[in-house]
Amino acid sequence: MSNYVVRIKGGLFKSSLQRSAAPIFSKAINFFEILSHEKWVFWGPGKSKFMDVIGNKYLCEPPLSLSYGQTKGCLPKVEVVKFQGVMPTAHLSARYEFFKDEFDQTCEKFIKDNSVGSNEVEYDVKKSDRVIDMDLYRFLLKELKLEDLEKRWAMGLSNGQMRRARLARSLLKEPDILLVDDLFLGLDPSAAKIISEFMRDYSRSSIVIGLRLQDHIPEWCTHICCVNEDGILFQGKRDSVEHHLKEVGNQYYSKQQGISASQSTIDDLISTHALYNIPRTRISQMPHSFELRGLNVSYRGEDVIKDLYWKIPPGSKWHIRGDNGTGKSTLLSLLTADHPQSWNSRLVENGVPRRTGSTNYFEINRKIGMSSPELHATILNRSGKRLNLVETIATGFHEGTNNFTPCFDKLSYFQKELIMKYVKFFGLSHISGITKLEDLSVSDQKLVLFIRSIIKMPEILILDEAFSAMETEPMRKCHALLEKWPGTVLVVSHIDEETPRCDNFIKLISPGDYKVGNV
Numbered sequence: 001m002s003n004y005v006v007r008i009k010g011g012l013f014k015s016s017l018q019r020s021a022a023p024i025f026s027k028a029i030n031f032f033e034i035l036s037h038e039k040w041v042f043w044g045p046g047k048s049k050f051m052d053v054i055g056n057k058y059l060c061e062p063p064l065s066l067s068y069g070q071t072k073g074c075l076p077k078v079e080v081v082k083f084q085g086v087m088p089t090a091h092l093s094a095r096y097e098f099f100k101d102e103f104d105q106t107c108e109k110f111i112k113d114n115s116v117g118s119n120e121v122e123y124d125v126k127k128s129d130r131v132i133d134m135d136l137y138r139f140l141l142k143e144l145k146l147e148d149l150e151k152r153w154a155m156g157l158s159n160g161q162m163r164r165a166r167l168a169r170s171l172l173k174e175p176d177i178l179l180v181d182d183l184f185l186g187l188d189p190s191a192a193k194i195i196s197e198f199m200r201d202y203s204r205s206s207i208v209i210g211l212r213l214q215d216h217i218p219e220w221c222t223h224i225c226c227v228n229e230d231g232i233l234f235q236g237k238r239d240s241v242e243h244h245l246k247e248v249g250n251q252y253y254s255k256q257q258g259i260s261a262s263q264s265t266i267d268d269l270i271s272t273h274a275l276y277n278i279p280r281t282r283i284s285q286m287p288h289s290f291e292l293r294g295l296n297v298s299y300r301g302e303d304v305i306k307d308l309y310w311k312i313p314p315g316s317k318w319h320i321r322g323d324n325g326t327g328k329s330t331l332l333s334l335l336t337a338d339h340p341q342s343w344n345s346r347l348v349e350n351g352v353p354r355r356t357g358s359t360n361y362f363e364i365n366r367k368i369g370m371s372s373p374e375l376h377a378t379i380l381n382r383s384g385k386r387l388n389l390v391e392t393i394a395t396g397f398h399e400g401t402n403n404f405t406p407c408f409d410k411l412s413y414f415q416k417e418l419i420m421k422y423v424k425f426f427g428l429s430h431i432s433g434i435t436k437l438e439d440l441s442v443s444d445q446k447l448v449l450f451i452r453s454i455i456k457m458p459e460i461l462i463l464d465e466a467f468s469a470m471e472t473e474p475m476r477k478c479h480a481l482l483e484k485w486p487g488t489v490l491v492v493s494h495i496d497e498e499t500p501r502c503d504n505f506i507k508l509i510s511p512g513d514y515k516v517g518n519v
């Protein structure tokens with residue numbers, strides 16, 4: 001008997017029972033099979049949808065065309081880990097504050113995923129009768145470098161830390177098949193190495209990872225399935241499909257290049273920025289956008305940022321570097337006043353120390369545009385079903401970066417026209433008015449968030465992991481736009497290809513240890 005974990009035979013997949021519903025892939029999948037302990041890459045623009053197919057998210061026609069093999073005498077357990085950033089919260093600032101809601105749990109409880117309750121009381125309410133293999137739990141904590149974070153509040157984990165915790169949580173359920181989309185997203189090089197080596201050595205289940213065409217395929221992957229919008233292009237053992245890889249990559253890029261150039265130029269798109277065409281000499285006389293004069297941040301006595309001195313002149317472009325957990329998001333949340341310790345006179349804004357009463361949250365955020373994993377998770381959670389692409393971009397005109405109230409109808413003619421110019425420039429016109437945010441690909445969601453962050457022509461643009469999970473071609477267009485962008489830009493990114501050109505960098509090494517220099 002074949003030891004398959006999942007198999008598709010002649011299946012067409014749909015998201016609804018309606019006869020008229022369009023299939024997820026136009027072509028039926030004739031045959032696809034994953035055997036136990038194989039390590040697959042789903043590669044290409046259709047990878048996330050195909051993961052959902054394997055994860056049993058859609059209805060299949062005919063009904064038994066998708067089947068799961070009988071491993072260990074029962075149906076296989078399928079675990080899906082997707083890009084979700086940190087914990088979704090009602091408000092960005094929640095991550096840095098201490099209050100109770102459903103996510104008020106330690107990292108340990110989050111990974112065990114077996115109880116709900118409070119940190120502060122003695123009892124736990126069990127939500128399943130699952131027996132947790134404590135040896136496996138300890139093994140996962142050790143291998144995924146989570147031991148020091150075990151008792152931490154899950155809400156406070158950084159992106160990279162949360163990514164490792166999510167993996168541990170899924171693996172602790174001892175799945176027969178683990179599907180991880182965008183495996184290396186948001187990870188610093190050493191964390192990426194840890195996770196890659198972990199996946200290489202992990203042999204308790206079949207593994208599928210989703211990668212974009214431009215991503216490097218790890219050596220340990222045994223099989224590759226290339227999926228585009230129509231369905232499977234090719235599949236098989238790595239050696240047998242190696243020659244297709246280059247061919248498909250080249251075809252895809254030339255197709256993307258051929259997408260008709262838009263009428264607007266980059267100058268048309270940014271010409272209303274307050275610093276556009278202002279001579280450098282005049283800009284250099286303006287006060288610094290921000291200046292940190294020995295800033296400190298600590299949690300319960302533990303330093304995260306210590307004695308940080310940093311001057312950010314207007315119009316300067318910065319790459320904020322540092323491994324996962326070194327405090328990059330914390331630093332940015334201080335600038336955007338999303339952090340409780342933001343009211344601090346060591347933080348000087350346009351020459352004025354930021355004391356309580358000297359300014360307010362809306363005043364600060366009026367001049368800031370932002371895209372970040374936290375914002376991505378929050379907007380999807382709160383408005384993903386409600387707002388379409390254009391309506392999402394329109395919310396960028398609100399004063400606060402995390403105000404997602406629909407406002408397109410209230411915008412001026414000029415504002416609406418500007419949105420449409422951007423939509424056209426980035427080749428999104430065909431999906432602009434209909435597709436809800438949550439139905440866009442992750443790459444298009446990131447692109448929409450990028451446009452949203454710049455639409456009000458902010459003085460300061462914060463791009464925290466703004467290009468992770470974005471396809472190459474839209475990312476290049478964003479980078480070309482940023483080349484000409486006249487305002488201050490702060491970029492957090494772990495991967496060189498995803499980093500737009502910056503003039504300066506600040507590297508967070510550990511509390512009290514910082515490096516500032518020219519790129």
Ligand SMILES: Nc1ncnc2c1ncn2[C@@H]1O[C@H](COP(=O)(O)OP(=O)(O)OP(=O)(O)O)[C@@H](O)[C@H]1O
Nearest residue numbers: 096156157158159160299324325326327328329330
């Ligand atoms: N509310 C909190 N309570 C305790 N610790 C916290 C809290 N918020 C953040 N931290 C810790 O502060 C450190 C810095 O987190 P931060 O998210 O700023 O890191 P980062 O450099 O942005 O990481 P990444 O690259 O993974 O996004 C981490 O160790 C994190 O666990």
